Amino acid sequence: MRFAYILIFAISLILRIWFNLFCSGSGTAFACDAAEYFRHAQNIDLTCKTLFSQPGALIACANVLLGQSHQDDLTLVKQTFLPLQSMSIAGPIFPIFLLACYKVCGQSLSMQLWAIPLIAQSILSAIASVLIASIGTMCFKKETGIAAGLIATFYPGFIINSGRLYSESFACFLLCLTVWIVTSYLIQNRRHYMWGYLLGITLFCLQTTRSIMCILSIVIITSFVIASIFNSQNKKVICKYWLAILVAFFICSVPWLSVQKLAFGKASLIVDRVGSYNLFVGTDTNSLGWLSVPYPDLSGIETKKYSTIVDHAIKQSPERFIKLMLDKPGRLFKLPWNDFRTNIGPLRPAFQAYFHQLIFVLAGIGFLLTLCRFHKEHTQTHILSIAIIAFAFLLHLTYLAFITVPRYALTAMPEIILFSAVAIENILLALKKKETAITSYNLVFIVLLLIFIPHLDLFISLSIFPDDNISAPNIVICINIILKFLLLVLSALIFWKFLTQTIRLTNYKLPILYTIISLLIISPFYCFPLRAYGRTFEWKTDMYKNGSHCTSVVFPSKDQCEFLKTTDAYLAINIENGSTLPTDWDIAINKVRINGPFIPSMSLSQDLTLIHSNQNNLCIEQESIVKSLCDAAAITPLDLRQWYLIPISASQWQTLIEKGAGQNNPSLKSNSTCLNMVVQKRANGNAAIFGVYCNNPRFALIPSLFGFSWEKAFYGVENEDGLSDPAYDQKIHITNAKSRYLPDIKLFIPKQPELSKDRNSVRFVSCPTLTLKDSQQKISNFNGKECQFSFKASSIFSPNHKNNFCLIHLFGYIEGCDNRDISITPQLCFTPKASAPNNPILFTSPWIPKTVKKSDDDNHMKFDVCFPVRIDAFPTALQNIDVSVSASDIRKSVSVHSSNSKINRTPNIHCNLQVFQMPNLISGVQYEIL
Secondary structure, eight states: OHHHHHHHHHHHHHHHHIIIIIISTTTTTTOTHHHHHHHHHHHHHHHHHHHHHSTTHHHHHHHHHTTOOOHHHHHHHHHHTGGGGGGTTSOSHHHHHHHHHHHHTTOOOOGGGTHHHHHHHHHHHHHHHHHHHHHHHHHSOHHHHHHHHHHHHHOHHHHHHTTSOSSHHHHHHHHHHHHHHHHHHHHSOOOOHHHHHHHHHHHHHHHHHSGGGHHHHHHHHHHHHHHHHHOOSOHHHHHHHHHHHHHHHHHHHHHHHHHHHHHHSOOOSSOOOOHHHHHHHHTOTTTTTSOOBSOOOOTTGGGSOHHHHHHHHHHHOHHHHHHHHHHHHHHHHSSOSOTTOOOBTTBOHHHHHHHHHHHHHHHHHHHHHHHHTHHHHOOHHHHHHHHHHHHHHHGGGGGGGSOOOGGGGGGGHHHHHHHHHHHHHHHHHHHTSHHHHHHHHHHHHHHHHHHHGGGOOGGGGGGGSOTTOTTHHHHHHHHHHHHHHHHHHHHHHHHHHHHHHHTOOSOOHHHHHHHHHHHHHHHHHHHSOOGGGOSTTEEEEEOOSTTOEEEEEEOOOHHHHHHHTTSOEEEEEEEEOGGGHHHHEEEEETTEEOOOOOEEHHHHHSOTTOEEEETTEEEEHHHHHHHHHHHHTTOOGGGSOEEEEEEEOHHHHHHHHHHTBGGGOTTSOTTOBOEEEEEEEOSOOOOEEEEEEOSSSSEEEEEEEEEEOHHHHHHOOSOTTSOOOOEEEEEEEOOSOSOSEEESEEEEEEOOOEEOTTSSSEEOOOOOOOEEEEEEEEEEEOOSSEEEEEEEGGGTOOTTOSOOEEEEEEEEEEESOOOSEEEEEEEEEEEESSSOTTSOEEEOOSOSOSEEEBOSSSSOEEEEEEEEEEGGGSSSOEEEEEEEEEEESOOSSEEEEOSSOEEEEOOEEEEEEEEEEOSSOGGGSOEEEO
16 A cells, blocks of 8 residues: 555645646745735735844733733834734635745745745645545555555645645644544554644644634544543553643644744634624625625624524525525535636546536445445444545534635645545456346436536527427426436445445335435535526527627617617617727627717726825725736636726617617518617627527516626636626616516616605716716837826816716727737836826726737727726826726837838827717616616
């Protein structure tokens, strides 16, 4: 077995080093929360240097802890431990691990040296694979252990997250080490007191890295007490072991408790990770359990009890609360933690997802096999060890009540892998015997079927129903549920036959009970149309080729038509990969082409007053978070699926309505108006448009126009091969729909003013009329790096206006360049009016494409950017708006051949800036959606 363990370690380490250093690179090493852990490591390093270099600091700390401090001591301690304030809701162990990695290599902390902690974490991940193999060997069989080690070696979640400097991979190693020590104590009688020291240290590190694991510590201690009761021999050895555990735990706890008291004024062995906040968001039925944008009202949430928060969520809507809770297991366990949907070499995220699901199905079978064989093959110590493994998995169900993301399930995977190895070992053993081979083949088929059942969707059968059959969707839902349940029953019967042939049971009552209970537990998650599988009856049309199109027809009422002629409204389309929308798509209403600006709805949903300043660089908080996630995934926020709003003025509506009037459409009544909206691709490229089959004659469910969550986009599990839809669900009224197949191409009309009861006064609804304040055309020769355009802010913005909410529309093209694709970065440079004209304020929006490409219809490279800003939220008044258009990979001189000579031409950049002022945020105004 030693050679097998060495081989498992070597393969695991090679795979992880290859992936981290040569495949994925450094893009995700310190992404998102990993940057927080790095800052914690820096703060620990800074605090230690200050503590041991500043005279009297250690004495001041001792005086504070002993309650004998003076004001000077308190001031000194506060200044010394000030860098650790950010760690009040974070454990110290993983930042210390990061710090130790750099110190061992003799290097200072630097994100540029990302390979150092990645290699160290890869080693720990490879050791974890060996520990899993050893645990499997001790608890089950040698073959089971080898199978478990190989599964852990190739498991995509372990490979990918060995390159993410979060605490999950580190906690996974600690959990494997803890279970290995406990198993060695119970089964192999490895009871030297040195192992007790190691177990005490590991338990402390584990529960301060993952707070929920404090329960596992209690269970392990209790298990040891039970094992000691049954073991009447070696009392002295057992006492030494116990004492070693307690001493090690105490030695580790005292420094951490002391640091907490000095830095935060309070101390606890359990790290408080803002549980009330996580519970409130995780049970919020309005946001589907995700952190939403705009942010929810969280004032005073930390003072509320857990029971109060849950009771409030249930009272809001019991039905939605039940649906949300049913959705949580899928969010936690459906996909491996791969929030950026990273490939492992040629293996796409979809393959990783199916491999992950295969392991889970096998683990369920392996767990049932273990239960059925307890009384035949396992001793009491074996049973206790396996029970601890099962309990370690069950602890993760606690996350179902809180914000639930797949990374929390990473520490559950060692347990899942162990039970899946049990199933593989039993299947392979049965395949070798002639009398059980056929049943084993049937069981393999059932394993594949159990992976397929959740993906079964009879939506295509809707086409056999008449288009006006309202009950068709409900019929399909019922058929789908019944069919899935019958397939589950068939799976249970085949599994039962496998049990009777391979285990030779004498008592069938308990195995039958286990199988029935398992069937009832998994049926709701397998059969019901849960949100984790996507929106019910939503369809998707891939638009890869030039000429692909989608059409939506609406029939506005006479009053709506008259109102449209007097106000601005919006055409809204829901697509993914919208960065190519200005260049690769044609959008028309009644054969009249509609041009931009194309406004991403996610940019309108955020609070534009939450502006953060990093020296002179300004950013909006919520879109900076989205940008950091997108940067790690090598995309832009425009690549996320979302709505794009295209404003259409009242004068344009006048023309469109006249073209759609009844006299121009013989098939319609004379008083009807038809608006035929066509979205068509005019270039090849990856894109898709979505829609829904309506299951109600009055309502339809569409993606929300102004409610989204970046957590849902990156941590959601609806899309197994890509990012999920960040939008929530929104119910809309249907008026005059001629088809039940409704594409996500909508008219977005401000609600009309309504007459009051006395019909003498009018209650006006605030309508976001787009007022064009300035439009200037600029042409500049490209100097090889950038070109700049300047616009007077005084001619655009009113300095005393309380709500300078506006849309910046920057568009143009580059001519005289023969590159196929180039990188371009339009940047707004806001120059202060007063004291520092040479110290500009920079504001770079993330709502820009990474590259622009050459159009098919001309030889220009076009760019088109549109995003909102709140000028009054900026720290100073503005004098100029300088637009810096930076472009890379442009060939400065382009050779043009004529009949007489060869001419060198310098590329020119044409830039147009439009600023639209609006009285209100669009997301705060009432609308009708057609």
